[in-house]
Amino acid sequence: MTRIPLSAEDLPDGWIQLEAHGSAFAAVLPRPGRPAGIVAVAYAGSMEPGADRLYVVEQSWEEFRGRPARRTDLTRRSSAGEPVFTRRWEVPYSDWMLEVTLSCALEDYPMLGGQFDQFAAGLRLAA
Amino acid sequence: MSAGPAGVEPLYAPTGPGVDPAGFGLLERIHRRGGPGLLDRVRRRRELLALHEAGLIDGRSRLRASGARYLDNVGAGPAWTVTGRYLDSHSTLSLWFGDGGATVLAGPSAEELRPGAVPGIADDAMQRLDLVRSSEAPSTVCAWAGVRPVAPLLAGPAALPLDEFEARAAGRHDGPGPEGLGALWEAPWFVWDVATSDGAMLGFINAGRAGHCAFGVADDGSRGAEVRLAPIDSGRVWRLLAGLVRSGSET
Numbered sequence: 181m182t183r184i185p186l187s188a189e190d191l192p193d194g195w196i197q198l199e200a201h202g203s204a205f206a207a208v209l210p211r212p213g214r215p216a217g218i219v220a221v222a223y224a225g226s227m228e229p230g231a232d233r234l235y236v237v238e239q240s241w242e243e244f245r246g247r248p249a250r251r252t253d254l255t256r257r258s259s260a261g262e263p264v265f266t267r268r269w270e271v272p273y274s275d276w277m278l279e280v281t282l283s284c285a286l287e288d289y290p291m292l293g294g295q296f297d298q299f300a301a302g303l304r305l306a307a
Numbered sequence: 308m309s310a311g312p313a314g315v316e317p318l319y320a321p322t323g324p325g326v327d328p329a330g331f332g333l334l335e336r337i338h339r340r341g342g343p344g345l346l347d348r349v350r351r352r353r354e355l356l357a358l359h360e361a362g363l364i365d366g367r368s369r370l371r372a373s374g375a376r377y378l379d380n381v382g383a384g385p386a387w388t389v390t391g392r393y394l395d396s397h398s399t400l401s402l403w404f405g406d407g408g409a410t411v412l413a414g415p416s417a418e419e420l421r422p423g424a425v426p427g428i429a430d431d432a433m434q435r436l437d438l439v440r441s442s443e444a445p446s447t448v449c450a451w452a453g454v455r456p457v458a459p460l461l462a463g464p465a466a467l468p469l470d471e472f473e474a475r476a477a478g479r480h481d482g483p484g485p486e487g488l489g490a491l492w493e494a495p496w497f498v499w500d501v502a503t504s505d506g507a508m509l510g511f512i513n514a515g516r517a518g519h520c521a522f523g524v525a526d527d528g529s530r531g532a533e534v535r536l537a538p539i540d541s542g543r544v545w546r547l548l549a550g551l552v553r554s555g556s557e558t
Binding site for chain 2: 233235236237238239240253255263285286287289290
């Protein structure tokens with residue numbers, strides 16, 4: 181099983197790490213009615229989930245804590261029909277992919293987008 | 308919805324019923340007045356039948372709840388008009404913002420309008436209704452305009468005379484383009500702009516694989532009107548539109 185190289189110390193103020201089994205790391209910013217979440221998973225192969233009204237806002241390759249990573253900003257509707265903003269980093273390792281996903285209600289993006297940047301800047305990935 | 312160019316699925320697929328422009332005008336009148344006028348009942352029989360078949364009005368030509376949900380935002384708050392063209396083919400996307408949601412009336416998208424993409428499609432021949440959250444307006448507009456993440460090929464700001472820009476947008480040009488435009492000049496252009504009811508205007512060129520440009524028109528009087536172009540990436544286009552949503556909700 182692949183160990184996710186993230187810890188609670190990586191989280192911005194106010195975020196809480198959730199218990200996650202297997203190759204996953206999860207955290208939430210508890211806000212009444214509209215929580216925001218961070219989920220990181222490690223997997224082999226590819227994982228392209230379908231989504232309603234998926235729109236890819238931006239996609240680029242950039243450094244993610246010293247490793248090349250593909251960053252994707254996208255909007256979609258959740259299974260409950262709510263508009264969601266997602267920022268996803270895909271960090272290739274030798275035989276697996278670290279995927280870090282940050283999501284929030286689309287209307288909260290102007291407020292939380294900066295925290296997403298703060299989270300990414302503060303990450304310490306294990307070698 | 309048909310596949311777009313080269314088998315690419317269109318980015319935007321409205322989920323509501325289709326109406327033609329005359330039919331939507333009639334639907335607005337029905338919404339305002341509670342029903343069609345006396346002359347409409349005779350002269351607009353074809354449009355009334357189409358609205359009935361689309362489930363928007365009942366058998367007595369009164370707005371059904373399924374139609375009212377599209378009309379309730381119209382005239383209730385800010386509105387955007389997005390116009391786009393490929394050569395001589397034009398299309399329009401209208402958004403009316405209401406209480407947390409927006410009604411969309413979408414003509415053919417950039418990918419459907421592109422010459423040869425959807426055989427037989429006519430300018431604004433059929434528009435489709437849709438309902439989105441206000442926060443989804445930027446993604447809706449960008450998807451309709453075919454804005455995909457592409458690295459802009461234009462290296463920096465450029466300018467060209469307004470007449471030359473219009474000739475290029477309409478495909479009435481020959482020979483190499485102005486210096487500095489390079490691959491952008493050769494690419495297919497979907498020229499589109501957003502005008503808001505509070506007076507904001509943004510103009511863009513979607514040049515496919517050559518990327519995106521923002522444009523504005525300047526006229527300092529000495530050289531005549533010129534169009535100023537600047538490369539822009541898809542994320543910046545989206546964020547500019549998100550800024551318009553926020554500024555519209557604050558007024």
